[in-house]
Amino acid sequence: MQSGDVKSNRTERTVLTYRKLEFRGEWQYHFGEYSFRPLEPKAELLVVTEGATGVLETHWFTVHRRPDPPGGGVFTTDNVIVPKEENIVFVPERCAKREAGDHTACR
Numbered sequence: 001m002q003s004g005d006v007k008s009n010r011t012e013r014t015v016l017t018y019r020k021l022e023f024r025g026e027w028q029y030h031f032g033e034y035s036f037r038p039l040e041p042k043a044e045l046l047v048v049t050e051g052a053t054g055v056l057e058t059h060w061f062t063v064h065r066r067p068d069p070p071g072g073g074v075f076t077t078d079n080v081i082v083p084k085e086e087n088i089v090f091v092p093e094r095c096a097k098r099e100a101g102d103h104t105a106c107r
Helices: none
Strands: 014-017 020-024 027-029 035-038 042-050 056-064 088-091 097-100
Touching: 014 042, 014 056, 035 056, 042 088
Parallel strands: none
Antiparallel strands: 014 088, 020 042, 027 035, 042 056, 056 097
């Protein structure tokens, strides 16, 4: 699928308070210091959250690279937004799956 085949996202959103983020694949820092989008047509994002009892849970997202709007710029709602001084992530997709524990990789 080419990025031009994916329409701008106006409905799918997820907002999570996170403990850890793992951007898998290649991502582009885009349009401001808090915004990211995949370089390829899609990439995986893992978000680790912590429940009230301290139990960690990993959420998997497939984030699509959507086309720039006509005339340039970006639709910020199409990017992953990570505010600098908050542990909140705005994901322009719905969670594909989630499992108990931290499933991110350390290298």
